[in-house]
Amino acid sequence: xxxxxxxxxxxxxxxxxxxxxxxxxxxxxxxxxxxxxxxxxxxxxxxxxxxxxxxxxxxxxxxxxxxxxxxxxxxxxxxxxxxxxxxxxxxxxxxxxxxxxxxxxxxxxxxxxxxxxxxxxxxxxxxxxxxxxxxxxxxxxxxxxxxxxxxxxxxxxxxxxxxxxxxxxxxxxxxxxxxxxxxxxxxxxxxxxxxxxxxxxxxxxxxxxxxxxxxxxxxxxxxxxxxxxxxxxxxxxxxxxxxxxxxxxxxxxxxxxxxxxxxxxxxxx
Numbered sequence: 001x002x003x004x005x006x007x008x009x010x011x012x013x014x015x016x017x018x019x020x021x022x023x024x025x026x027x028x029x030x031x032x033x034x035x036x037x038x039x040x041x042x043x044x045x046x047x048x049x050x051x052x053x054x055x056x057x058x059x060x061x062x063x064x065x066x067x068x069x070x071x072x073x074x075x076x077x078x079x080x081x082x083x084x085x086x087x088x089x090x091x092x093x094x095x096x097x098x099x100x101x102x103x104x105x106x107x108x109x110x111x112x113x114x115x116x117x118x119x120x121x122x123x124x125x126x127x128x129x130x131x132x133x134x135x136x137x138x139x140x141x142x143x144x145x146x147x148x149x150x151x152x153x154x155x156x157x158x159x160x161x162x163x164x165x166x167x168x169x170x171x172x173x174x175x176x177x178x179x180x181x182x183x184x185x186x187x188x189x190x191x192x193x194x195x196x197x198x199x200x201x202x203x204x205x206x207x208x209x210x211x212x213x214x215x216x217x218x219x220x221x222x223x224x225x226x227x228x229x230x231x232x233x234x235x236x237x238x239x240x241x242x243x244x245x246x247x248x249x250x251x252x253x254x255x256x257x258x259x260x261x262x263x264x265x266x267x268x269x
Contacts, residue, residue, distance in 0.1 A: 003031045003229040006066055007222065008059070008089055009078030009105075010039035010051065016261025017215035018078060024264035025222035029244070031229050034070055036062035036089075039081050045214065045256030053081045056088035063092040073229035074099040076221050077127070083118040090126035099228045102131040102167070103221035107139040120144075129166030133234060135221045136162070141172045152189075156200070159191045168193050169234045171224075173217065174205055188242065192234050199235070203242040212252030212260040219262055220245045 007022035015021075019035050026033035038059050042050040066072065075098050080086050093100065104123060106115045115123065124144060128134055138149050144165075145158035149172075159170045169192040188203035223244040227237035251266035 003226070003231075004034065004070060004072045004074075005031045005222075005225050005229045006034045006036065006063070006072040006075045007078065007225070008036040008038060008063060008075065008080070009218070010041050010081070011037055012041055012043060012215070014044045014214070014256070014261070016045075017218045021215040021218040021261065021264060022076065022078070022222040022225075025219055025244075026226050028265050028267055029223060029226040029230070031073075031226040034066045034072065036066065038085055039079055041079075045258035045260050047258065051081075053085065056082070056084040059085055060088040060092045063089065067092075067096065072098065073231075074101065074132075074225045076101040076103060076225040078103045078218055078221070079105045079114070080119070080123070081115070083116070083122040086119055086122040086127060090122075090130065093130055094126075099132045099225075100130055101221050101225045101228065102127055102134045103217060104134065104136045104140045104144065105217070106143055107137065124165060128162070131167040132228065133169040133171060133224060133238075134162060134167045135171045135173065135217070135224065137173045137217065141170075155189055156191075159189055160198070163191050163193055163198065169238075171203075171238060173220070188238075190235075190238055201235075203238060205242075206246055208246070208249045210249060210252055211258070212254055212262055213249065214259040214261045216245060216249070216262060219248060219264060 005026050010018045012018035012020050023033045040052045141158045145161040147158040149155045159172050162170045172189045174186040174188050186205045192199040223241035227240050248262035251263040254260050
């Protein structure tokens with residue numbers, strides 16, 4: 001049977017992030033994608049002009065409809081928006097033993113908070129303990145852990161704090177890193193909780209000069225989900241997801257006037 005992956009996220013009318021990025025990534029990696037839409041956004045390469053959230057009951061109903069019939073080999077979540085939507089997602093997932101990649105989508109590239117305080121608390125209390133892997137950027141890791149990340153030692157402490165909440169693994173992405181934070185400042189830090197120890201390693205980052213960087217977080221977490229759905233362990237899935245994202249960034253061709261998206265389907269060219 002073809003591997004399956006479910007994405008729970010917002011729709012991006014610009015086609016570069018969210019549900020659209022996830023489905024393109026799943027398809028490129030030969031995984032059948034299903035969806036539960038949490039929001040409809042109005043956006044393009046210049047930014048988000050507005051959005052409409054979906055009712056929590058409808059989000060939950062989408063998840064249940066997919067899982068009760070088609071099933072899935074892995075799940076990822078992205079933009080959730082409110083405490084009630086987070087609670088609805090948790091309710092639908094908590095009694096199912098699923099591989100689950102949680103991309104927090106709490107803080108935007110520019111620093112704007114995308115979740116209100118009660119939603120952040122629900123994320124920490126209800127969803128992170130269910131996750132196989134949590135993939136925050138540095139500002140999101142600071143928000144979740146309560147630790148200011150101003151050095152590599154602090155980033156490791158933040159990852160350990162998040163790991164203590166209950167996920168099997170944490171990947172703190174290095175895109176917001178600063179050179180003075182150390183030699184691994186821009187690399188992704190990975191901590192995996194194994195039976196006898198915590199495994200720590202880095203995913204080296206190749207800095208690519210491009211304005212086509214929209215949807216990188218969604219694309220990485222979707223690729224990670226796809227590789228997990230195909231049966232890879234967290235270590236291999238993380239490395240392969242990073243390689244896929246790097247290739248998609250290199251292959252991207254500009255469109256629009258702002259931050260265009262990576263090329264999810266570069267292998268089809």
